[in-house]
Amino acid sequence: MKFMKLGSRPDTFYTSEAVRSVSSEVSSDLTVQVKGSRYLLHKFPLLSKCLRLQRLCSESLENSQQHQIVQLPDFPGGVEAFELCAKFCYGITITLSAYNIVSTRCAAEYLQMTEDVEKGNLIYKIEIFFNSCILSGWKDSIVTLQTTKAFSSWSEELGITSRCIEAIASKVLAHPSKVNLSHSYSRRGRDDVSCNGGESQRHSKALSKGWWAEELAELGIDLYWRTIIAIKSGGKIPSNLVGDALRVYASKWLPNISKDPTAKNQVESDPGSDLIRELTSKHRLLLESIISLLPAERGSVSCSFLLKLLKAVNIVNASSSSKMELARRIGLQLEEAKVSDLLIPSMRTDRLYDVDMVMTILEQFMLQGQSPPTSPPRAKDGFEKRRRSRSAENVEFGFQESRRSSSSSHSSKLKVGKIVDGYLQEIAQDVNLPLSKFTALAEAIPEFARLDHDDLYRAIDIYLKAHPDLNKSERKRLCRALDCKKLSMEACMHAAQNELLPLRVVVQVLFFEQAKAAMSGGQVTEIPSEHQGYFGCN
Known part of the structure; x- marks a missing residue:
């Protein structure tokens, strides 16, 4: 971390009866009140460097009096920043660093400590330190950027925020071998280097490609987004x-929100409480x-991370556009x-899981087979390309993905078929899951995407056991997607004795079981006793 010392005189400020004064043989002729604190100071050193104090004293109704009182109720940075500026006026040694440079710079701007008043004034010295030392340091730039939040309007107007962001981005964009550790990443202890004199160069060790992610995760979401x-x-x-940087940030600021079972319970139990409302609003802003910020390129983040974000989005009830964007990417x-x-909690129904969202995701997966547009929109120049809207970025991304593959690969659909059948087995246990939701999801998988129907049969069997009140018509509907020809021998043996299945399905199972046995040269008379318990048969 860099620092700079200004002034050479010892500190002569002291406190007496809640009033700050300066030890001097000359009596105080100026009282400055800053946010409830009183300072007994002297006009000459302060007015010679602070144009605002000059004007306030000249406009004071008590100008004829020897001792004047000046009030600074809206002083940026508070008493700490004011005292640093006052000490600079007296020539007392002050130390500037990334931790106080923003507040001091704002205070100096407020007091108008410019070159018009005196050459080599505080603003000039701070700007030199800021541009030559702070912005050249990685950690210094981040700490300084963090402190701008307390003085956001001042920092924006003075260009402090934008300069910090530009400096940080330039270091991230630089090749790791060109990043000097004396100006950057330092995890262990302090790395204080004076900017008053020469500095020794340190040996830089190699940095990994994503070395910057954890450090940037310290920023608040507004500054992080801009960076x-x-x-x-x-x-x-x-x-x-x-x-990966976004994953690191989400892990830090949204810990366990997608898998914490208490998160849903808290939102449901007292959604109107101020604390829950504030927390939910904060998390919603973070998530959105x-x-x-998610990169447009496919595979830039893992599917697991996207689904965790979707679970969190569901819990805090983020915007529908955010949900659809995640569903598309997933x-x-x-x-x-x-x-x-895929077991996304349902927040607005009595069902355990949000089956509708998974159905939407599956539909997005199937849409990959549609024809792409004739050509993507093209930017006229580099500037327009950098400034293009997110929607345009996504359209171009969609075109590139479509060019890469006009339809989802056969192997991808086979994998998704296995995933969906596994998901069906989980949701089938929900007694509140409507039959229509289950069958819609089961029938959404193309016939060729299931090499066998054993997993689908297991899901149907679980649903039948969890919903014993289904009538004959509903049971037939439930089994509509089941192809008995694709059941294994073990599954056929179980289904043949499953009293919950419609009779027509049992007959089909027995027929295909005998056909398979005949083709293999055997015969079917009864289910061997050693297989009766294979699927829970009695």
Whole structure:
């Protein structure tokens, strides 16, 4: 971390009866009140460097009096920043660093400590330190950027925020071998280096490609969003590294929200409480911002991470556009999903899981087979390309993906078929799951995407046991997607004795079982006793 010392005199400020004063043989002729604190100071050192104090004293109704009182109720940075500025006026040694440079710079701007008043004034010295030392340091730039939040309007107007973001982005975009550790990443202890004199160069060790992700995760979401946008606009960082950085950020600021069972219970139990409302609003903003930053390229983030975001989005009831964006992205990578990741809690029904959302994801997966547009929109120049809207980015991305594959590969559909059948087995246990939801999902998988129907049969059997009140017509409907020809011998043996199945299905099972046995040269008379318990038969 960099620091700079200004002034050479010892600190002579002291406190007496809640009033700050300066030890001097000359009596105080100026009282400055800053947010409830009183300072007994002297006009000459302060007015010679602070144009605002000059004007306030000249406009004071008590100008004829020797001792004047000036009030600064809206002083940026508070008493700490004011005292640093006052000490600078007295020539007392002050130390500037990334932790106080923003507040001091805002305070100096407020007091108008410019070159018009005196050459080598505080604003000039701070700007030199800021541009030459702070912005050249990685950690210094991040700490400084973090402190701008307390003075957001001042920092924006003075260009502090934008300069910090540009400096951070430039370091991320630089090759790791060109990043000097004396100006950057330092995890252990303090790395204090004075900017008053020469500095020794340190040996830089190699940095990994994603070395910056954890450090940037310290930023609040508004500053983080702007920084990632600046990094993405540079066009040099691979999309998977940006995706990994977003995963690191989400892990830090949204810990366990997608898998914490108490999160749903808290929202449902007291959704109107101020604490829950504030927490939900904060998480919603975080999630929607992270989703808006996701790289357009397929595979830049894992399907598991996308599904965790979707679970969290469901819990905090984020915007429908955020849900659809995640559903679209997950659909592009659905073959990578795990059944457990698809178990998205249902927040607005008495059902256990949000089956509608999984159906939407599956529909997005199937849409990959549609014909692509004739050509993507093209930017007229580099500037327009960098400034293009997110929707345009997604359209071009969709075109590129369609060019890569006009339809989902056969193997991908086979994988998704297995995943969906596993998911059906999980949701079938929900006593509140309507038959229509179950069958719609079961029938959404193309026939060729199931090499066998054993998993589908298991799901149907589980649903029948969890819903014993189904009538004959509903049981037939439930088994509509089941192809008895694709059942294994073990599954056929179980189905033949399953009293919950419609009689027509049992007859089909027995027929195909005998056909298979005949083709293999055997015969079927009865289910061997050693197989009767294979699927829970009695």
